[in-house]
Amino acid sequence: MSQDIFVVIEHLRGQVSDTSYVMLAGARQLSQSTSGNVTAVLLGHNAQGLASNLAADKVLYMDHAALAEFTSDAYQIALAGLIQEHSPRAVIFGHSSIGMDIASGLSAKLGTPVVSSCRAFTTDGKYVSQICGGKIMAEGELPGPAALVTMVPGGYKSELGQSAQAPALTTVSAPTLEGLRVTLKQYIEPDTSDVDIAKESMLVSVGRGIQNKDNIELANELAAALGCAVSASRPVVDQGWMPTTRLVGKSGKRVKPKIYLALGISGAPEHVEGMGESEAIIAINTDPNAPIFNIAKYGTTVDMFDLIPVLTEKVKQAK
Ligand SMILES: Cc1cc2nc3c(=O)[nH]c(=O)nc-3n(C[C@H](O)[C@H](O)[C@H](O)COP(=O)(O)OP(=O)(O)OC[C@H]3O[C@@H](n4cnc5c(N)ncnc54)[C@H](O)[C@@H]3O)c2cc1C
CATH class of the missing domain: 3.40.50.620 (HUPs)
Structure with missing residues (x-):
């Protein structure tokens, strides 16, 4: 040995x-x-x-x-x-x-x-x-x-x-490598037709707290006002509310924007693995004990359904 x-x-x-x-x-x-x-x-x-x-x-x-x-x-x-x-x-x-x-x-x-x-x-x-x-x-x-x-x-x-x-x-020298049961057939390239969230300098990211597919429109409106893209946590993608190209985390993309606005995201380690290096994380989560607040620069426990429409309006006015 x-x-x-x-x-x-x-x-x-x-x-x-x-x-x-x-x-x-x-x-x-x-x-x-x-x-x-x-x-x-x-x-x-x-x-x-x-x-x-x-x-x-x-x-x-x-x-x-x-x-x-x-x-x-x-x-x-x-x-x-x-x-x-x-x-x-x-x-x-x-x-x-x-x-x-x-x-x-x-x-x-x-x-x-x-x-x-x-x-x-x-x-x-x-x-x-x-x-x-x-x-x-x-x-x-x-x-x-x-x-x-x-x-x-x-x-x-x-x-x-x-x-x-x-x-x-x-x-x-290599041993005899014959009769192998596993071979590589092809590489499946990631879908590049969608926006590349890894290249965005600002992201509005939605989590399970968004509740349903229709509510994603609220995040879309805020992102449009801010001029950025929308990304998501895994439950949102698993439910089919958003495409996998927008997934942030261990099984999705690693992003590092200047601002990461997390809406109804708890901050699970698998999610943080993909966004923890963002320059400024802003969390909106009704649970004051949500782990996302451990890494957020700014945060609020206000209900996002009260906050997002007002925020969108304010951004539009400021522009
Ligand atoms: C092998 C493996 C790989 C994984 N890969 C990934 C990955 O790549 N990306 C990923 O994201 N996850 C991944 N996960 C899943 C991960 O463990 C979590 O389950 C997931 O990140 C939780 O997503 P969430 O924060 O949106 O949902 P939840 O944990 O359910 O959090 C929802 C949050 O919304 C808040 N909320 C609810 N209503 C409101 C409201 N009205 N206003 C404000 N806040 C509200 C709640 O307080 C809660 O904190 C993986 C898991 C495993 C095991």
Whole structure:
């Protein structure tokens, strides 16, 4: 058993994901308590160039046509062999659809425990996981002798996982990758016919508090007066009141407008993940204990159905 920390690099269409750099930064911290090396594991096809700025002590690169795009099938077979051969202390994956897909399968295959939603590591090698949708931070000992870890962003700056100097790269041979059950058929591009809420400098965003589809017209009128677009929380999109292109949050878009006006949005972690970096959040919510007020710069507990028409009128007059 080695004390090295493996980081499985995520990449999509020739680009290393930001999460991979965050994982490398986390791995560096963890390696200080294990006194092992940080090894980036890069699987792909003609993809060795992606290793050039990884802040790792070394890179294990495996090249195979079946690894050109991520599939759980091929990745799990390839990684199972590498992990059994090198016996690292921990293997870190992104807490993404890709990482969770591989880590869960590998855990079953290798009988190795998974630590999920890890945000950071402490100086003495404990993990800190973000559980219950981010409401609780749980600290624990990394299970031994080996553990798989899925890591959420937010605990480390991605720049810490990047290096100006290319790490040493070792090409390892791929196992037989035949008879795979999962193949990538196509990428489904997001709908670009609608307004791109990620590019808006101001958003009027509606939550479940809007009650029904007809009431969205109130938000549309306010947004028209302000000259901005309307976005939404997930229940509004799930009900079919607004298209998915307007969804803000974990399963939607990440937005960073100058002003984010949240109408009847509670501020659940999955929503905040997509708008928490807005410059000024203004919340209208009748519940004074709604978590949105923890991140709002300005807020009011006035009923939005009383406030929105008046606000719209005032904006029109001011113009
Ligand atoms: C894996 C996963 C992914 C998810 N991804 C997302 C995501 O991408 N985006 C997202 O938004 N959610 C997402 N969610 C759902 C998320 O957990 C919350 O359920 C959701 O954000 C709640 O939406 P809301 O704030 O509109 O509704 P609620 O939590 O029901 O809040 C409605 C708020 O409106 C207020 N209100 C009611 N009436 C009025 C009124 N008249 N005037 C003013 N205020 C009023 C209430 O006080 C309440 O706080 C995800 C959940 C999971 C598990």
